[in-house]
Amino acid sequence: MRDLEKQLLDDFLHDERIMPRVKVEQLLLTYLGLRECSQITIPAEFPGGVEMGQRIDEHVKPHMMKLQGIKDPRGKALAINAIKSLLEKQFEEVVEESEPYKALYLWSDRLGLKSEQTKVRPTVHEVYLFKDGGSRKELRKLQKEREKLRVKTQRRPDPNLGGIQFAYPEEFNAKWIKRMGKLLGYPDCCISRYANDRVKGINVEVRAAKQLADVIKAEEKVDPHVYPIGYFYPCKTDCEKAINKGSTWHELLQKEDERLGAMYGEMINVNVIMVLRQPELINRYVSQFRRPES
Ligand SMILES: [Zn+2]
Structure with missing residues (x-):
């Protein structure tokens, strides 16, 4: 090491x-x-x-x-x-x-x-x-911003908003999402798509599952590195920036210690399954890694 x-x-x-x-x-x-x-x-x-x-x-x-x-x-x-x-x-x-x-x-x-x-x-x-101390500063600013958004929402509840928007208004504020996404190291194209979807009321998990399901149904290959972290949703299933992140991390972890490389390889495959969550499609996805004789 x-x-x-x-x-x-x-x-x-x-x-x-x-x-x-x-x-x-x-x-x-x-x-x-x-x-x-x-x-x-x-x-x-x-x-x-x-x-x-x-x-x-x-x-x-x-x-x-x-x-x-x-x-x-x-x-x-x-x-x-x-x-x-x-x-x-x-x-x-x-x-x-x-x-x-x-x-x-x-x-x-x-x-x-x-x-x-x-x-x-x-x-x-x-x-x-x-x-880095700079991250602490940005976190505290985001925290204050989150408090402000919550106070504002509670003071003037919008009857058109659902329960989640009321409890977590920051999760539907594009500016807040983008700053937090950047701090957590997500690619900017994926952050933009996520923020735009949230603001429009599109369920990001459903969107991501559908994107992946379409690719698997078409029998196209998916590089699991496009899901470098759990609960992260790339803008598209072949987003170069996301794949690049996952591949670089995988390579560097492997270089640090073989066990880390193996753990990460397993994790990103689980990430694919977590995004998909449909048993029939999960089988089809997994089957592409099976050897022909088995
Ligand atoms: Zn992207």
Whole structure:
């Protein structure tokens, strides 16, 4: 390894408290300087994260049930605030005390990364990892911008907007999406397409699945490197910038350590499956890699 010592990498790869995807996409790519900044949603991207969410839900459920019986608006507002505080406290106890949480910060430190944590909802936080102070500055600006957009949306709710647009207005603001996409290292053509789709109300996941399905139905080959990161949607299935990113990362990870190359190769194939999500098409896609005799 260049400066990541072999022993350190061995320990890192054996630590089961961090998901393999997070190890490569978020921690190592940022450590190697291949991404300026990466993002982890917690506890969703922790091993056992779903169970952590369920534990919190169970704890808060009785209070939610009581809420339905409160008719007085003032009493209801107070009860909602109490539930919010309870959720935040639960996040501290269940998530921040957990082993995966400690491991994330331990490895971020060992790899010399800096971090910022933002609360998206009382029980959903985002952890951003980066090396450079400039990223912290841009993250904080984006965070302030997000707050402003949320306050504005809540002050003047637009009856034409759906629940998601109301809860996450920044996700439908082209300027905000473009700045965040740039920071996370996505190609500009793909960011533009994503932002334009979101603003027009087009479901990006459905669009991306359809693009991929059409190519596979036509029996054309898809280079999995066009999906260099999970939950990233390229502008088209043969976007050169996205393929270039995936191929470069794959090559450099392979050069660092063969295990990393193999992990990344598997990951991008899973990314294709995640975008597709239709069993019949998944079979057709996978079959192109089978040897004729099998
Ligand atoms: Zn593109």
